[in-house]
Amino acid sequence: MSEIVSARTAKAIRSERFFCRRRDTPALDSRPLAGHNASDTDAGDAGKKVRTMDEQRLRQFQKMAHDDPENELGHFSLGKLYYDEGRFSEAIPSFRRVTELNPQHSKSYHLLAACLERSGQRSEALAVLKRGYPVAAERGDVMPRDAMAEMLRAMGEAVALPTSKASAPGTHEAGASPTGFACSRCGRPSGRMPERPFRGPLGETVWAHTCAACWREWIGMGTKVINELGLQLASPRGQQVYDEHMREFLQLPG
Numbered sequence: 142m143s144e145i146v147s148a149r150t151a152k153a154i155r156s157e158r159f160f161c162r163r164r165d166t167p168a169l170d171s172r173p174l175a176g177h178n179a180s181d182t183d184a185g186d187a188g189k190k191v192r193t194m195d196e197q198r199l200r201q202f203q204k205m206a207h208d209d210p211e212n213e214l215g216h217f218s219l220g221k222l223y224y225d226e227g228r229f230s231e232a233i234p235s236f237r238r239v240t241e242l243n244p245q246h247s248k249s250y251h252l253l254a255a256c257l258e259r260s261g262q263r264s265e266a267l268a269v270l271k272r273g274y275p276v277a278a279e280r281g282d283v284m285p286r287d288a289m290a291e292m293l294r295a296m297g298e299a300v301a302l303p304t305s306k307a308s309a310p311g312t313h314e315a316g317a318s319p320t321g322f323a324c325s326r327c328g329r330p331s332g333r334m335p336e337r338p339f340r341g342p343l344g345e346t347v348w349a350h351t352c353a354a355c356w357r358e359w360i361g362m363g364t365k366v367i368n369e370l371g372l373q374l375a376s377p378r379g380q381q382v383y384d385e386h387m388r389e390f391l392q393l394p395g
């Protein structure tokens with residue numbers, strides 16, 4: 142049954158009107174989120190419960206990465222889950238694949254380097270940082286840029302100052318600049334959507350940082366996410382997971 146619902150939802154999501162209607166419903170958005178982290182803070186036996194839930198997500202992400210090997214989001218989600226669980230060596234192939242599929246995905250360089258370092262592969266980590274830092278600096282991706290700069294310095298490497306573009310208007314650091322637009326996913330300064338794709342603060346963020354082509358790509362990817370993960374967008378938890386994947390895919394700031 143969930144597949145039927147998901148398929149129907151996936152169809153609905155292709156229509157932007159669906160988004161708008163949903164965003165118009167404050168009751169849905171303001172409901173407290175399902176406490177998926179509620180047991181994360183529990184110690185001891187509670188770990189079993191967390192483990193079961195994470196194993197389920199793990200299988201979903203493994204399936205997503207396996208069934209759709211060109212899907213950078215599947216690999217990133219899988220790597221991030223391994224990373225969050227402290228399974229650093231297992232996360233390495235996933236993050237590496239993301240950097241292959243999308244060499245502009247600055248966050249995955251940072252996480253890949255962190256995993257390599259924690260797995261004792263220091264020289265490999267250094268090589269990744271030297272490739273990833275300029276990408277983040279060029280794109281103005283502040284968080285991964287600064288994190289990689291810190292890692293490089295800790296390894297005794299000199300860090301070049303970010304390129305001028307990184308602090309120029311229109312980058313993440315400056316937010317949505319009235320003087321310029323650059324898509325945070327592909328870096329293109331053109332192709333901005335004529336209006337926000339859906340209402341609410343997240344719709345504004347997407348509009349400010351995403352070009353129309355990347356947005357269209359996300360609509361297709363979002364459908365896959367819904368189906369692969371069996372998300373129910375009518376539930377706050379399902380919507381939250383969907384939004385997280387959207388932020389990740391579009392490389393939205395914040």
Ligand SMILES: [Zn+2]
Pocket residue numbers: 324325326327328329351352353354355356
């Ligand atoms: Zn774009």
